[in-house]
Amino acid sequence: xxxxxxxxxxxxxxxxxxxxxxxxxxxxxxxxxxxxxxxxxxxxxxxxxxxxxxxxxxxxxxxxxxxxxxxxxxxxxxxxxxxxxxxxxxxxxxxxxxxxxxxxxxxxxxxxxxxxxxxxxxxxxxxxxxxxxxxxxxxxxxxxxxxxxxxxxxxxxxxxxxxxxxxxxxxxxxxxxxxxxxxxxxxxxxxxxxxxxxxxxxxxxxxxxxxxxxxxxxxxxxxxxxxxxxxxxxxxxxxxxxxxxxxxxxxxxxxxxxxxxxxxxxxxxxxxxxxxxxxxxxxxxxxxxxxxxxxxxxxxxxxxxxxxxxxxxxxxxxxxxxxxxxxxxxxxxxxxxxxxxxxxxxxxxxxxxxxxxxxxxxxxxxxxx
Numbered sequence: 001x002x003x004x005x006x007x008x009x010x011x012x013x014x015x016x017x018x019x020x021x022x023x024x025x026x027x028x029x030x031x032x033x034x035x036x037x038x039x040x041x042x043x044x045x046x047x048x049x050x051x052x053x054x055x056x057x058x059x060x061x062x063x064x065x066x067x068x069x070x071x072x073x074x075x076x077x078x079x080x081x082x083x084x085x086x087x088x089x090x091x092x093x094x095x096x097x098x099x100x101x102x103x104x105x106x107x108x109x110x111x112x113x114x115x116x117x118x119x120x121x122x123x124x125x126x127x128x129x130x131x132x133x134x135x136x137x138x139x140x141x142x143x144x145x146x147x148x149x150x151x152x153x154x155x156x157x158x159x160x161x162x163x164x165x166x167x168x169x170x171x172x173x174x175x176x177x178x179x180x181x182x183x184x185x186x187x188x189x190x191x192x193x194x195x196x197x198x199x200x201x202x203x204x205x206x207x208x209x210x211x212x213x214x215x216x217x218x219x220x221x222x223x224x225x226x227x228x229x230x231x232x233x234x235x236x237x238x239x240x241x242x243x244x245x246x247x248x249x250x251x252x253x254x255x256x257x258x259x260x261x262x263x264x265x266x267x268x269x270x271x272x273x274x275x276x277x278x279x280x281x282x283x284x285x286x287x288x289x290x291x292x293x294x295x296x297x298x299x300x301x302x303x304x305x306x307x308x309x310x311x312x313x314x315x316x317x318x319x320x321x322x323x324x325x326x327x328x329x330x331x332x333x334x335x336x337x338x339x340x341x342x343x344x345x346x347x348x349x350x351x352x353x354x355x356x357x358x359x360x361x362x363x364x365x366x367x368x369x
Contacts, residue, residue, distance in 0.1 A: 013136035020133075021080055024088025028162070031091050035169040045184035046168030053192050054079075054161045057201070061153050066270055067277065067299055068328060070150055074134060074141045078151040081130030082158030082200070086123065090159075093122040112243050120237035123159065127204040128211060128230065130155035135215050135338050143335035144216035144276075145209040145269035152208015153262070156200035163200070164191045194248060198240070198255030202262035207233035209265040216336040229265070236261055273335075280331045289349050290327065298327055316362045323355040 008014045036043045058079060062069040097118035102110035131151045135142040142148055164187065171183040191199075210229025214222045236258045245254040281295030290298075297303045304324055311317045330348040333341075 008137050011137050013133050017077065017081060017085070017133050017137060020085035020089070022084075024084040024086065027088040027091055028084075032166060032169055035173065039169065039172045042168060042172040042184050043165075046165055046187065049184060049188040050161050050164055050168075050192070053188075053196070054157065057157045057161075057196070058154065061150060061157065061201070064266065065146065065150060066274060068301065070141070070147070074138060074151070075154050077134055077137065078130050078154035079158035081133060082127055082155035082160075082204075083162040084158070086126035086130060086155065087159050087162035090119075090123050090126050093126070094118045097122060116238045116241035116243070119241055120234040123200070124203065124207055124230065124234050124237055127155045127159050127200065128152065128207050128233075131208045131211050132215075139337050139339040140332075142212050142215050143332055143337045144273060145213040145265075146273040148212015148215065149205045149209040149266055149269045152211070153201045153205035155208070156202070156204030159204070160196070160200040164188075167191055190248065194251055195255070198258035198262075200237075202258045203233045203237045203240075205262045206236065206265045209269050212269070215338055232261060276335060277331055280334055284330065284349075289330070289352055294327070298324065298331070316359065319355055319359040319362060323352065323359055326351045326355060 058075055062072070062075055094115075098110055098114040101114045101117055105113075131142060131148055134151055142151060168184050168187040171187040175183050207230045210226035213229075214226040216222075240254065240258060277299065278295075281290060281298065284290045285292055285295060297307055308317055308320060311320050326348050330345060330352065333345050333348065
C-alpha cells in the first residue's frame with residue numbers, strides 16, 4: 001500500500017487533485033490574503049498554534065486503524081484536499097448558495113439559517129470528493145468503510161484547520177485588531193480545545209464510511225447505505241451550524257450527537273474489517289500460506305515491532321518487513337476496491353512463500369515455518 005510518486009502521477013486523478021488544491025489556494029488567498037498581510041502577527045500566532053494540533057490529529061486518526069496505519073502519503077493527500085481544495089472552493093460556493101437563500105427567504109432568515117442550509121450541502125460534497133479522488137489515484141487505498149472513515153476524517157480535519165485559521169483572522173477583525181495574538185489564542189481555545197471533538201472530521205468520517213463501503217463493493221444495498229451516511233453527515237453539519245443551543249457552555253451538548261455518530265460508524269467499520277481479517281487468516285492458515293499463530297502477530301502493531309527487535313538489522317529484518325507487508329496485503333486484498341485484480345491474491349501467496357524461504361535461509365530466529 002505504499003505510495004510511489006511516479007505511479008500516482010500517471011493517473012489523471014492525481015492531476016485533478018493537484019489542480020483542485022492549487023485552485024483552492026488561489027481562491028482562499030484572494031479572500032483572506034489581505035487579512036494575512038494586514039495582521040501578520042496574528043496570522044503567524046494562529047499558524048503556530050494550529051500546526052501542532054493538526055499534526056497530532058493526523059497521527060491520532062491514522063493510529064485508529066486497528067491493524068496498521070494508512071500510509072502517511074495517502075493521509076496527507078486527504079488532508080491537503082480538505083484544507084486546500086475543499087476549503088478554498090467552498091468559500092464562493094457557500095457565498096453563492098447563501099445569496100440564493102437570502103433572495104428567496106429574506107436577509108434575516110439567511111443571517112440566522114443560511115449557514116446551516118448552504119454549508120452542509122457544499123462542504124460535505126467537497127470534502128467527500130477527496131475520498132473519491134484518493135480512491136481514483138490509488139485504488140488500494142480505499143477498500144471498505146474503515147478506509148473511507150479514516151480518509152474522510154482526515155479530509156475533514158484538513159478542512160477544519162483551514163477554517164480555524166480563517167476564524168483566527170476573523171476574530172482579530174472582530175476584536176478591533178488591537179490584540180492579534182490574544183485573538184489567535186482565543187480562537188484556538190474555542191475552535192480547537194473546545195470544539196475539535198465534534199467538528200468537520202467527525203461529519204466527513206460518517207459520509208466517508210458509507211462511500212468506502214460502496215467503493216469496496218458496489219451494490220444497491222451499499223449504495224443505499226452510502227447515500228444514508230451522506231445524508232446523515234449533512235444533517236449533523238446542519239445541526240452544528242443551526243442557531244440553536246448556542247454558546248460555549250452548551251457546545252458539548254450540541255456536539256455529542258456528531259461525535260456519537262462518528263464513533264458508531266467507526267465501531268461498525270472496525271468490526272467489519274476485523275471480521276474479514278479473522279476469516280481470511282483462518283482460511284490462509286488452513287491452506288498453508290500462513291503459519292499457525294502468525295495471524296496474532298499480524299493483527300497487532302506491538303507484536304510486529306517486538307518481533308523485529310529479535311531480528312538482526314540488515315537483510316533479515318528487511319525480509320521480515322516485506323513478508324509481513326505481503327501477508328497484510330493478501331488479507332486486505334479480499335476487501336475489494338475500485339480496481340480488483342483477480343490474480344493479485346495468488347501473486348501475493350507466491351511472494352509470501354518465496355520470502356518465507358529466503359527468511360528461513362537467512363538464519364533469522366523468526367517463526368516462519
